[in-house]
Amino acid sequence: MKILIILLQTAFFIGTAPILSGLITKVKNNIRMRKGPSVLQPYYNLAKLFSKGEVVSDTASWIFRATPFMVISSSLAAAMLIPILVPSGSMYHMGDFLALIFILTLGRFFLALSGLDTGSSFGGMGSSREMFISSLAEPAACLVIFSLYLQFGATNISAFGGAGRLSVASLVAGIALFLVTIAETSRIPVDNQETHLELTMTHEAMVLEYSGRSLAMLEMASYIKQMIWFFLVAQIMFPVAMPASGDIAQLAFRTLWYFARILIIAAAVALVEISLAKMRLFRVADFLGFAFVLSIVATVCAILGV
Amino acid sequence: MGHFNIPGLFLFDPLSLFFLSVIALVSAPSAVYSIGYLKGESSKRKIGLARLLLAIFLASMALVVSVKNVFIFLVAWEIMSLVSYFLVVFDTTHEKSIRAGMIYIVMTHIGTAFLVAAFALMYKYAHSFDFTAIKSASLTMPAQIRNAIFLLLLVGFGTKAGIVPLHIWLPYAHPQAPSHISSIMSGVMIKTAIYGMIRFILFILGVDSCWWGVLVLTIALTSCLVGIIYALMDKDLKRLLAYSSIENIGVILLGVGLSMFFASIKMPYLAVFSLIAGLYHLINHAIFKGLLFLCAGSVYKATGTRDIEKLGGLIKNMPQTSACFLLGAMAISALPPLNGFVSEWLTLQAFFLGASAVTGPARLFLGISAGLLALTGGLAAACFVKAFGVTFLALPRSRFAENAKEVPLSMRAGMFFLAAMTVIFGLAASPIVRTLAKVAGSATGIDVGKMAFCVNNFMLSPQPGRGIYLSTPLLCLILAAFGLVGFAAYMLIGRRKAVICKTWDCGYYKFGSRNEYTATAFSKPFRIAFSFFLLPYRKTQKIRESFYHIRSFEYETHTTKVFKKYIYEPAIALVFRSARSMKRIQPGSIHLYLSYIFVTMLLLIIFMHKF
Structure with missing residues (x-):
């Protein structure tokens, strides 16, 4: 039964992940007074990419071909750690929040290797920048988990969802994790998903040589990763005590609540994207340094018990 | 594990057995x-000599970790240092080897001097060289003496372990030795220093002041960060690995230092748990660093160069070596489900669990340390993306890399074994943690009978009841399942067509290895972000034909080795200066020398009479 719930949740997660990107684009376009593509556009893109043929570089090795599977399996494995509707409905026996970070690193490691694999300077540049940004994001993420651990006594993701009220420490930790999320999901001001200009691209540069099905899988993986990060921020910023009863009204409420708070985060990301310009790469170090400082503040707040 | 002690000389307790098995592994x-590896490298006699030295080296290491007498320990320690010196300078044709050997032997003897001082102090109180006698005598030592012994041991063993700032010899000596020796030096020899710290500080002295642990933690964190930042900058494959050893020694010492800290504040569970994390990382580092050095040796054997800027594309000519290197790189970057991930996770958990046992600023200290450890992990991943990507992927950057051939079976066999171990030590986390609990229990003198670290053979759970779990077998299964599902979807759904074509080169039709990103370019963002420490500088030189036309332009970029420039070079200069000023009392007159002897005699007689 439990396995069934977990599998259903994962399927649900995969099914709903792309819509977030569609929504963010929609919000951004509406603020810009444009109509913009439909929110379902990511699904159309995936379908299109999946049915297209692909071009593989003759310089590339098996790493390039294996990477889409590694990336998608790491994203999905990380998604399994997320309790979506039922509080204990995740594979929490498999690992905790810390393990989740390591699992996502697995996918990133291969993505960075495949960026180097084709021999193009763009790919190498993307890999270098991606590893740079992610390594600087890691201490902030770790310290956020630390401050949550101090509050809730566990590093389990389901442990810090049901506090009922938002403490100062959680708020600051949530903001720090939001900054990390912006970096991890390649959003402005750290990276720009909309452009293929070599001066600015990071994630797009790594996947530049991918096409067709492989690209579809990589896109899917990054949608899932984005959903994971948004969920984590939402889980920290909007804790709600959930009764454990399993009736239908409860489940419906939970589903609604689950979406509502993730949508708030997505809207916040869209607002940040629209109101800021992309930073120089070396300013990103300051940006993530600020996230680190915030996470230290969160830890101090957690120590003080506020 | 039983205690079968031969009276007087050997001590085979779990700690010794653990280190013996690391050596063997x-x-x-x-x-x-x-x-x-040695075939065709040098003459038959020299190869015989190499084998003999290797045997003595291994025997001396085994002796170091199994004797129970300080005096014999020191003798074995010296043999180990000297034999490894001979192995570092084995390739005598290179001037670099001689220089590396020189730095190594000087540094290692400075370390030994500190050890001798520490042991002499111990002897003064115990009147015996025996471990058990010293252990019981350590209870009655005054606090200052204990502190002094601790500091002497820390410097003495720290020099061998390669902690910052005593690491200076490591990036010279390790790369210069033949690769199988590098593998043993980095994988095992520097671990004997960790053995020394655990044996003499945790086991014999016993930790009672809290600042010991804090000092070790601070040094360990510094080593982590400095080691990995230098590794990121380096383009010599073996030197990069040597720097990464400094980082990993730091990670191991984080576990050991936490254990000291918790032992001093009487937290037995956490002391044992942290030491388990440290020991787990120790054996993991032995495995993957051994593996990576062997792979680097294979690359060197096949191409004749260790400069990764001249390599590239080896994955096509050397598929097996590159697969082994990839596993090692993944393990050292702490990627699940391999072994490095488990020990890194355990170390982070040790910080987290420890934080709930202390209060106030100590919590913040532990938290920030955990954050810096995470930064180290991120930088290590970047470093090994660079190492693997630039060495093995894309197009070969030189003729040597182009003509590389896969190495012979005996070399591959060694690599395969260690590569398999990275997987096994990742999946069998629970049984290993249980075994290590016994080792840690015997080292700290804590009864671990009632302590639980895992739920079952597949699931770790520090401090059961907290709801923190990690199951690498399950994780591996899920990753594999999703990978397969993805692969099936890729292969089976609809029509699938793939065209092989050239990499996009912006339409210049001259795509080649010069388009590739280099290691220097890869590490550029890091060089700039850490420029406050690396102090990069560049040298440019323009050769002009005329005022308007530049014929060639040379550009070099370097980083300043801070410790060498600001600590070691002034120190060495000071030694030479004082030696020169001492020369004045050595003018060559026999009469003067006779009077020196006379004055010395007089002073000695007075000294003996008075004291």
Whole structure:
């Protein structure tokens, strides 16, 4: 039964992940007074990419071909750690929040290797920048988990969802994790998903040589990763005590609540994207340094018990 | 594990047995590897000599970790240092080897001097060289003496372990030795220093001041960060690995230092748990660093160069070596489900669990340390993306890399064994943690009978009841399942067509290895972000034909080795200056020398009479 719930949740997660990107684009376009593509556009893109043929570089090795599977399996494995509707409905026996970070690193490691694999300077540049940004994001993420651990006594993701009220420490930790999320999901001001200009691209540069099905899988993986990060921020910023009863009204409420708070985060990301310009790469170090400082503040707040 | 002690000389307690098995685990594959590696490198007699030295080296290391007498320990320690010196300078044709050997032997003897001082102090109180006698005498030592012994031991063993700022010899000596020796030096020899710290500080002295642990933690964190930042900058494959050893020694010492800290504030569970994390990382580092050095040796053997800027594309010519290197790189970057991930996770958990046992600023200290450890992990991943990507992927950057051939079977066999171990030590986390609990219990003198670290054979759970779990077998299963599902979807759904074509080169039709990103370029963002520490500088030189036309332009970029420039070079200069001023009392007159002897005699007689 439990396995069934977990599998259903994962399927649900995969099914709903792309819509977030569609929504963010929609919000951004509406603020810009444009109509913009439909929110379902990511699904159309995936379908299109999946049915297209692909071009593989003759310089590339098996790493390039294996990477889409590694990336998608790491994203999905990380998604399994997320309790979506039922509080204990995740594979929490498999690992905790810390393990989740390591699992996502697995996918990133291969993505960075495949960026180097084709021999193009763009790919190498993307890999270098991606590893740079992610390594600087890691201490902030770790310290956020630390401050949550101090509050809730566990590093389990389901442990810090049901506090009922938002403490100062959680708020600051949530903001720090939001900054990390912006970096991890390649959003402005750290990276720009909309452009293929070599001066600015990071994630797009790594996947530049991918096409067709492989690209579809990589896109899917990054949608899932984005959903994971948004969920984590939402889980920290909007804790709600959930009764454990399993009736239908409860489940419906939970589903609604689950979406509502993730949508708030997505809207916040869209607002940040629209109101800021992309930073120089070396300013990103300051940006993530600020996230680190915030996470230290969160830890101090957690120590003080506020 | 029983205690079968031969009276007086040997001590085979779990700690010794653990280190003996670490030695065996890395030395055996390295020895097999050396069969192919040494073939054709030098004359038959010299190869025989190499084998003999290897045997003495291994025997001395085994002796170091199994004797129970300080005096014999020191003798074995010296043999180990000297034999490894001979192995570092084995390739006598290179001037670099001689220089590396010189730095190594000087540094290692400075370390030994500190150890001798520490042991002499111990002897003064115990009146015996025996471990048990010293252990019981350590209870009655005054606090200052204990502190002094601790500091002497820390410097003495720290020099061998390569902690910052005593690491200076490591990036010279490790790369210069033959690769199977590098593998043993980095994988095992520097671990004997960790053995020394655990044995003498945790086991014999026993930690009672809290600042010991804090000092070790601070040094460990510094080593982590400095080691990995230098590794990121380096383009010599073996030196990069040597720097990464400094980082990993730091990670191991984080576990050991936490254990000291918790032992001093009487937290037995956490002391044992942290030491388990440290020991787990120790054996993991032995495995993957051994593996990576063997792979680097294979690359060197096949191409004749260690400069990764001249390599590239080896994955096509050397598929097996590159697969082994990839596993090692993944393990050292702490990627699940391999072994490095488990020990890194355990170390982070040790910080987290420890934080709930202390209060106030200590919590913040532990938290920030955990954050810096995470930064180290991120930088290590970047470093090994660079190492693997630039060495093995894309197009070869030189003729040597183009003509590389896969190495002989004996070399591959050694690598395969260690590569398999990275997987096994990742999946069998629970049984290993249980075994290590016994080792940690015996080292700290804590009864671990009632302590639980895992739920079952597949699931770790520090401090059961907290709801923190980690199951690498399950994780591996899920990753594999999703990978397969993805692959099936890729292969089976609809029509699938793939065209092989050239990489996009912006339409210039001259795509080649010069388009590739280099290691220097890869590490550029890091060089700029850490420029406050690396102090990069560039040298440019323009050769002009005329005012308007520049014929060639040379550009070099370097980083300043801060410790060498600001600590070691002034120190060495000081030594030479004082030696020169001492020369004045040595003018060559026999009469003067006779009077020196006379004055010395007089002073000695007075000294003996008075004291």
